[in-house]
Amino acid sequence: MLQQEAEAIQGVADALARTPDFAQCVEAILSLRGRVVVTGIGKSAHIAAKMVATFNSTGTPALFMHAADAIHGDLGMIQAEDFVIAISKSGDTPEIKVLVPLLKRKGVTLAALVSNAESYLAVQADYVLHAPVEREACPHNLAPTTSTTAALALGDALAVCLLECRDFSRQDFARLHPGGTLGKQLYLKVGDLSRQNQQPRVVDTAPLKEIILEISGKRLGATAVLDSGNALIGIITDGDLRRMLTTFEGRLEAVRARDILTPAPVTIDVDDFAAEALTRMQDRNITQLVVTEHGHFAGFIHLHDLLREGLV
Template sequence: MKKTTAINISETAKRTLQVEAAAINGLQQFIDHDFEQAVEIIARCAGRLVVTGIGKSAIIGQKIVATLNSTGTPALFMHAADAIHGDLGMIQQDDVVMCISKSGSSPEIKVLVPLVKSFGNPLIAMVGNTSSYLAREATLVLNTTVTQEACPNNLAPTTSTTAQLAMGDALAVCLIEWHGFTAADFAKFHPGGTLGKKLYLKVGDLSRHHQAPRVHLHSPLQEVILEISSKMLGVTAVLDEQEQLSGIITDGDLRRMLEKNIATDTVTAKDIMSTHPKVIQKDELAINALEKMRQHDITQLLVLEDKRYIGIIHLHDLIREGII
């Protein structure tokens, strides 16, 4: 399609965002008794929330279903057009149905609503016209009325679908709090990808892939160098006679010691180690190790099991796993 008029792209984009932001802010006035009842009905139902719609509202419905499923509320999507050709069988006795529509009067919606009601399931309408057929027939109404679309012709679903999406998020967040859904619960449903790893991957899962470099307080310099070099982590722990952690030596400590031009034949680990090394427990989340490294501007932490030294977690481990 050929461009026919000059536009100010930045101004158009900003105006679009302003219109949609105002619409979302305006939804606050529609958080009423019906909304509260909808949250309670969904939270208490023994089945699932079946979300349906047509056109752009159907796409929004699929996103809402995805959000609900990932946050502990069982949900499924049923396309309104397919429903009347067999997919109505998706609705079970204990389910709640939510129909999303801007107009509330689409032909498919008018056919679908009586069929859903004949099953006896509660019907929630997320609708942009509270005088519509869908709103009149529904058990509860979630009002997503907007004054205008961001589209310059006031036709393409833009502001209206944004409002539906935001109302769906409000519903989902209320259900998260209702069920006391935690980050640990979230991790169970998101085991893949970077997000999942941040929620479940632990320090011990990474440190076990390394050898645990160690020397003792009176280990000579040559032994310290060989241990750091052979384990290829740029660091070694220093243990006392009872195998308790006393300190840490990094390759940086070795360089600084050599710069002093001191006699190296009598140097032991105790002479060059840093006391009070930064440590982390093996059962802590790997993302916590990253935060600790950033806080102290270091690239590795000594890993403990209670008070016992068991290994190293390095910044490269976190990079490799996509935590960073």
């Protein structure tokens, strides 16, 4: 079944290559003053609703209109500046045949997403988005399976082309997806999390007792080490302390921060995305990063901060 549907999608791609309608459809939508209205009946209506959701989330204003409801009042949502995409495998369903003349009377541009390029809908449309399907994956060749998959893939292709033509960025996407993990990956900044944490720091001459108290008291598992001019010169983690205690043979009272720090720690800027902090931690197998702002020490971001936000 999956192989059959995959072959159908390849057939759609081949069909698009033989006609300029898809590219012309993209151009028409890009210059549109109104909205894209997607309609269908039965399973095609579900595909239409998904296409609308994808359009809206990628910068193309769109509305869903059920083909049956359209002829019972919902046609009023369509304006002359709109672009209608009608989805129908056969292109000859009774509801579509009733709807098309009404759309033409309104003067809207009509694109037909059909399997049958010779159908009533295709002949009446301004553009034909041909999704040829020889047979459904259903063993009885009845339940819409392959045809809906092909229509869905074609709708996604249209949305992605529009996205690329508009230079729709990750930041644009984030503004339309502020909720959930996806939104957080695209808009949550390091500074949003690090500013909630304490800022453990010691000077390079700090004795061992002060280092231990700073790490323990601030509960981030590490402390930054600064020089006399407040420039970041290193980091000391609780792991560094344990390793030092297992190998050190001198007087612990003589130990200073500069003796056990790790120089040039991995840093990240407050304006970087929190998702980037996770990537750096994973790449280096560490659990915290030193945060900087304009090159100066500004705190820490810990793996627990990212876990709490659901980014891990």
